[in-house]
Amino acid sequence: MAEMEDRWLSVDEIGKYLGVSSDTIYRWIDKHAMPAHRMGRLWKFKKDEVDEWVKAGGAADKSRQDQAE
Template sequence: MAQVQIAPREVMDIRQASEYLGISGDTLYRYASEGFIPAFKLGNRWRFKKTLLDAWMDEKSGVKPQVPVVVAPKEKKPAGRAR
């Protein structure tokens, strides 16, 4: 039977984030406690934003962040008057 993959949530707990990153929960807890990895506490539990983890991994791996290209819509010409 195939294992079902669940898309990572935007805000993850230790278990979800460690699975996403492929490291142990203990290592991730240590990284968060030392401020090595972007994380925040909600109550007394660590939380991790997927977008911040992705940006952190890009930075650590030397990947330059992609700047989104914004294309301005073409201006419409005014309609001619009906005769």
């Protein structure tokens, strides 16, 4: 059962987990170095990697951060 918790998630699944659209996920991969792994034509995600990325501020809007400093 533990191996099912550690499975690879799709773009739709990780978007639903984070509460954002698929377009946002693709934008984060491209512009914010979201941890994603390409498997053929598909992007796959490990939930723990994405959680760490979010905690480290990976999803933060860089332009807003620049304005605040």
